[in-house]
Amino acid sequence: MIDLRPVKDSDLELYEVLVKELKRQQENVELIASENFVSLPTLTVAGTHLTNKYAEGYPDKRYYGGCVYVDMAENLARERAKKLFNVKYVNVQPHSGSSANIQVYFSLLNNGDTILGMDLAHGGHLTHGSPVNLSGKNYNFVSYGVGEDGYIDYEQVERVATENKAKLIVAGASAYPRAIDFKKFREIADKVGAYLMVDIAHIAGLIVAGEHESPVDYADVVTTTTHKTLRGPRGGMIMTNNEEVAKLINKAVFPGTQGGPLMHIIAAKAMAFKEALTDEFKEYQKQIVKNASVLAKTLMDGGIKLFSNGTDNHLMLIDLRGTGVSGKELEHLLDEAHITANKNSIPNDDASPFNPNGLRIGTPAVTTRGMKEDAMKIIGNCIIDIIKNKEEAVERVSKAIKELTEQYPLYKDDFIL
Numbered sequence: 001m002i003d004l005r006p007v008k009d010s011d012l013e014l015y016e017v018l019v020k021e022l023k024r025q026q027e028n029v030e031l032i033a034s035e036n037f038v039s040l041p042t043l044t045v046a047g048t049h050l051t052n053k054y055a056e057g058y059p060d061k062r063y064y065g066g067c068v069y070v071d072m073a074e075n076l077a078r079e080r081a082k083k084l085f086n087v088k089y090v091n092v093q094p095h096s097g098s099s100a101n102i103q104v105y106f107s108l109l110n111n112g113d114t115i116l117g118m119d120l121a122h123g124g125h126l127t128h129g130s131p132v133n134l135s136g137k138n139y140n141f142v143s144y145g146v147g148e149d150g151y152i153d154y155e156q157v158e159r160v161a162t163e164n165k166a167k168l169i170v171a172g173a174s175a176y177p178r179a180i181d182f183k184k185f186r187e188i189a190d191k192v193g194a195y196l197m198v199d200i201a202h203i204a205g206l207i208v209a210g211e212h213e214s215p216v217d218y219a220d221v222v223t224t225t226t227h228k229t230l231r232g233p234r235g236g237m238i239m240t241n242n243e244e245v246a247k248l249i250n251k252a253v254f255p256g257t258q259g260g261p262l263m264h265i266i267a268a269k270a271m272a273f274k275e276a277l278t279d280e281f282k283e284y285q286k287q288i289v290k291n292a293s294v295l296a297k298t299l300m301d302g303g304i305k306l307f308s309n310g311t312d313n314h315l316m317l318i319d320l321r322g323t324g325v326s327g328k329e330l331e332h333l334l335d336e337a338h339i340t341a342n343k344n345s346i347p348n349d350d351a352s353p354f355n356p357n358g359l360r361i362g363t364p365a366v367t368t369r370g371m372k373e374d375a376m377k378i379i380g381n382c383i384i385d386i387i388k389n390k391e392e393a394v395e396r397v398s399k400a401i402k403e404l405t406e407q408y409p410l411y412k413d414d415f416i417l
C-alpha cells in the first residue's frame with residue numbers, strides 16, 4: 001500500500017497534484033514507448049527511508065559510516081543485473097541513461113575525440129551527439145542514420161566510421177522500430193579500431209527475455225535505463241565484461257561525475273531486477289512485442305503509414321505526411337481523448353522538431369496493465385479515427401478509452417488516499 005495520508009495532512013496542495021497524476025495514469029492509455037508502470041513492491045522501495053543515506057563510493061569502500069545495509073542493497077542490484085544480462089561487471093549508480101552515456105564517454109575518451117552515433121532526427125538520442133547536448137559539445141560527433149526503407153544504413157555506418165577514424169561507435173536508439181545488428185556494428189568497430197558502446201535503454205527488457213538479440217558478446221560496454229521495458233525505477237546502469245573498462249567506468253561514475261548514489265532507487269532497481277528474473281517477466285516481454293505487432297497491423301490495415309512499414313520491437317513511428325494532421329496536433333488530440341503519446345521527427349522529415357510529421361507509440365505500459373491483442377485493435381482503431389476525423393472523433397474515442405481502461409485497472413486498491 002502507498003499511503004498518501006501523511007502528505008494530505010501536511011501539504012494539501014501537493015497531495016492534490018499527486019492524486020490527479022494517479023488518476024491520469026489510471027484513466028489514460030499510456031503509449032509513450034519509453035514509459036512503464038512499476039510494480040507495487042518496486043514503487044514501495046523507491047519511496048523508502050533509504051533516501052536518507054549517503055553512500056559515496058562502492059560497497060565495502062565507502063566514504064561514510066553506516067553503509068552496511070545499503071551495501072547489501074547495492075550488491076543485490078549488481079548481482080541480479082549480472083544474472084539478467086549475463087555480464088561480469090555492473091555499475092548500478094548512474095542516475096539516468098543520459099548520465100550513463102556521458103560517463104562512458106568520460107571514462108574511455110578525451111575531449112574532442114571522434115564518436116559515431118545515430119542522428120537524433122533518425123531515431124538516436126540527445127546523448128548520441130546532439131549539438132545542444134554535452135556529448136555534442138565535448139566530443140567530435142559524426143552521425144549515421146537510416147535509409148529510405150527505414151533500416152539502419154550499415155554501409156554508411158562503416159563509411160563514416162572509417163572516414164572519420166571514430167574512436168567509439170554508439171549503437172542503440174530512442175525511436176528505431178527495427179532489430180539492431182550488433183554483430184555488424186562489432187565488425188565495423190574492429191575494422192576502424194573503435195570501442196563499441198551499445199545503448200539498450202529502450203530494448204533492455206526485450207533482451208532479457210530473448211525478444212531481441214543481446215549485445216553483451218559484441219559490445220565493449222552496454223548502457224541502459226532501468227525504467228523503460230525493464231520496468232524498474234527511473235535510473236541508469238552500465239555493464240561490461242572487460243575488467244579494465246569496468247574500473248574506468250567505476251571511476252567515471254564516482255567520483256568522476258556523481259556524488260552520493262540514490263540508495264532508495266538502487267534498492268528499487270534490485271527489486272525490479274528480481275521481478276525481471278522470473279518467467280512471468282519473459283511472458284510479459286513476449287506480449288509487448290505481440291501487442292506492438294498487432295497495433296502496427298491494425299494501423300496499417302486502416303491506411304496509416306508506419307515508418308519502415310512496421311515494427312520488430314515494442315515501438316512504431318507513425319508517418320503523418322499527407323494526413324493533414326501534424327505530430328503536435330495529433331499528440332494534442334490524443335491527449336484530449338485520454339491517449340498519451342509523443343510527437344516525433346520522421347527521418348528525412350523537413351518539418352521542425354517542435355511540429356514534426358511523426359508520432360511515436362509503444363506497448364510496454366499498456367501490456368503491464370494486462371492488455372492483449374484485442375485491446376490493441378481497439379486502441380489502433382481509436383488512433384485511426386482521430387487521425388481521420390480529428391476533433392469530431394474525440395468524444396467517441398474518449399468513451400471507448402474509458403471503457404477499456406476500466407477493464408484493466410492500474411494500482412487498484414494499492415493507494416490509501
Ligand code: DSN
Pocket residue numbers: 034097125174175201
Ligand atoms: N527520453 C527517452 C525516450 O523517450 O525515448 C530517451 O531517453
